[in-house]
Amino acid sequence: MNTLLNILIDGLAYGMVLFVIAVGLSVTLGLMRFVNLSHGAFAMVGGYCAALLTREAQWSFWLAVPAAVLATALLGGLLEALVLRHLYRRKELEQVLFTIGLSFVLIATTNALVGPQVQMIPLPPLLSGSVDLGFRTLPAQRLLVIGAGCAVAALAAWTVSCTRFGIWLRAAVDHSGTASSLGIPIRTVQCASFAAGAALAGLGGILGAELMPLEPYYALKYLVLVLVVVSVGGMGSITGSLLAAVLLGVIETASKYLASEWGSLFFFVAMALLLAWRPNGLLKR
Amino acid sequence: MKFHRRALACALFASAALSLAAPQAMAQNVKVGIIGPFSGPFAHYGSLFKAAAQAYVASQGGKLAGQNVEFIYRDTGGPNPALTKTLVQELLVKDKVDYLGGFVFTPNAMAVAPLIQQSRTPTVIFNAATSAITEKSEYFVRTSYTLWQVTVPAAQWAAKQNMKKVVTAVTDYGPGIDAETAFKSEFTKQGGTVVESIRMPIATTDFGPFVQRIKASGAQAVYTFLPGGPPNLGFVKAYNENGLAKAGVQFLGSAETDEYDLQKFGDAALGLTTVFHYAGAHDSSENRKFVAALKKQDPNAVANYASVGAWDGMYVIHKMIEATGGKKDGAKAMAAARALAWESPRGPVSIDPKTRHITQNVYLRKVEKAGDALVNKELLSFGAQTDFGLEK
Numbered sequence: 001m002n003t004l005l006n007i008l009i010d011g012l013a014y015g016m017v018l019f020v021i022a023v024g025l026s027v028t029l030g031l032m033r034f035v036n037l038s039h040g041a042f043a044m045v046g047g048y049c050a051a052l053l054t055r056e057a058q059w060s061f062w063l064a065v066p067a068a069v070l071a072t073a074l075l076g077g078l079l080e081a082l083v084l085r086h087l088y089r090r091k092e093l094e095q096v097l098f099t100i101g102l103s104f105v106l107i108a109t110t111n112a113l114v115g116p117q118v119q120m121i122p123l124p125p126l127l128s129g130s131v132d133l134g135f136r137t138l139p140a141q142r143l144l145v146i147g148a149g150c151a152v153a154a155l156a157a158w159t160v161s162c163t164r165f166g167i168w169l170r171a172a173v174d175h176s177g178t179a180s181s182l183g184i185p186i187r188t189v190q191c192a193s194f195a196a197g198a199a200l201a202g203l204g205g206i207l208g209a210e211l212m213p214l215e216p217y218y219a220l221k222y223l224v225l226v227l228v229v230v231s232v233g234g235m236g237s238i239t240g241s242l243l244a245a246v247l248l249g250v251i252e253t254a255s256k257y258l259a260s261e262w263g264s265l266f267f268f269v270a271m272a273l274l275l276a277w278r279p280n281g282l283l284k285r
Numbered sequence: 286m287k288f289h290r291r292a293l294a295c296a297l298f299a300s301a302a303l304s305l306a307a308p309q310a311m312a313q314n315v316k317v318g319i320i321g322p323f324s325g326p327f328a329h330y331g332s333l334f335k336a337a338a339q340a341y342v343a344s345q346g347g348k349l350a351g352q353n354v355e356f357i358y359r360d361t362g363g364p365n366p367a368l369t370k371t372l373v374q375e376l377l378v379k380d381k382v383d384y385l386g387g388f389v390f391t392p393n394a395m396a397v398a399p400l401i402q403q404s405r406t407p408t409v410i411f412n413a414a415t416s417a418i419t420e421k422s423e424y425f426v427r428t429s430y431t432l433w434q435v436t437v438p439a440a441q442w443a444a445k446q447n448m449k450k451v452v453t454a455v456t457d458y459g460p461g462i463d464a465e466t467a468f469k470s471e472f473t474k475q476g477g478t479v480v481e482s483i484r485m486p487i488a489t490t491d492f493g494p495f496v497q498r499i500k501a502s503g504a505q506a507v508y509t510f511l512p513g514g515p516p517n518l519g520f521v522k523a524y525n526e527n528g529l530a531k532a533g534v535q536f537l538g539s540a541e542t543d544e545y546d547l548q549k550f551g552d553a554a555l556g557l558t559t560v561f562h563y564a565g566a567h568d569s570s571e572n573r574k575f576v577a578a579l580k581k582q583d584p585n586a587v588a589n590y591a592s593v594g595a596w597d598g599m600y601v602i603h604k605m606i607e608a609t610g611g612k613k614d615g616a617k618a619m620a621a622a623r624a625l626a627w628e629s630p631r632g633p634v635s636i637d638p639k640t641r642h643i644t645q646n647v648y649l650r651k652v653e654k655a656g657d658a659l660v661n662k663e664l665l666s667f668g669a670q671t672d673f674g675l676e677k
Contacts, residue, residue, distance in 0.1 A: 017491075116329055120551070137528045141526075212490050253491070
């Protein structure tokens, strides 16, 4: 009984970390249909900004996080406006090649600027302790991640389905020609969406740094996990990504409690089965 | 006019011959190939090897036994036996190196054994810590440590502290399994029980579940081994955040509080207990000399097991050059290396003539604060230890 509760709690916490890291990709790859393999690199940029601001510049954590997220959004918006916009109409393979190349450039740049060692984000006292749940303790930082994950999921789902901007975005992706003749500012919508995706990646990089430590190879190391979450969840569905992340998180955690000698086998078997059952993902838009 | 032209041609020819001859006169240099990761996620090992090796030569006045030393660095990236073999072959055939040094990863060291055996090239291992490596060629000599060497005293100490139940938690790969086997066999011999042996997949990022299992096992301590860097940081963080120390499960490790990662733990690391052969804070004049020379060479270099392994490795190469007078003579050089005993920054050490592995003191250490920085404070020495993995 205790083990079951432990699995559920740890699984939820791990799944939320996966979700927070993957939700940005769910926007750029899922909603904008842009094969964005540089997602991990944006997450890394966000994490590095937060680490450097809190550690080197001595900013407060609560100030450094929004600043780092904003910086990542700016970088994403800038890259979109200058380079990436030319790739929307290209083939997927070209998008893959370009964004992988971009990841390598960002890996080499962080390595050259900050060095190869792991970067830690110092947590404020409020988050560095652990919370007593009665029968066990949970790191306080995980509660923040769970809260932030729920908030991001709700906000993003609401923006996409209920606001004018969400309608514009969907219209711009599905029928860009019609949308633009109806007077929808396509370029602004695309640029803002990509920047939002980058910002979410940055947030994921910061909040997930406890489990996925920041180092130059971060950009590629966790990309597979993130792609799995988005594809199992269903392209473009933020609720789907949330569901997939929590489900896969619980499966991975259960295998660590019960059958750790099998490694990540169950995680990937679950992925294969889920994709065989629903090739377009759990919830496809 | 014609005569002038011929004279000019002669002069040109002579000067060309001279300039060709010049590098041959220079070729008296002793060449040392250093193999390690100089790029990628393990690049810090390479830069520590480089800093320590050059610092050693500088500390000897720029020459070893009267010979100029030329280092040739080769980058293996990470664990990559095929590439390492190619690089070493090139060093041996094209660059004609006299000695080889370095090697962070066991598979890389294993891969070059036939090459150094055939070319009779003395090879000093600065890091790779699996016992079996030195058995693969009689030209291997090792100045780092093995997991058996540090784990056996750790198990004996745990038994002496009246611990009856210990759980082992290691990363599921070569050295981790060495650590698990060594602890289990020695601790059981001392009358204790290993209640659970957890092997954590090498790609693990979330250590929470494993730490919960350790807590639930009811053990008095956890003996652990993880590769340096992200896994190490993640495990120690999970150990702290899940309140294991408060629950009475003592942390017992080896390289986990290595000086390179230590400052990143922050105050959470205070009180972590490890059993290991070198602490950057080791209190001796040899060590102070080493730290000063290292800092002079590279202000960013850290005195840890990798840099001290390279420093002592260069000492061994120095003595081999001395014994052979700078000529390449693998057998004579190895005979000299087998007989070495000296005062290293880590304490008194010697090369075991049979296994060609370093015999050294192993210490019990605890993380403490000295000024602003965290250090591994040595609490007691278990005395000289050999490689128990090879003596079985």
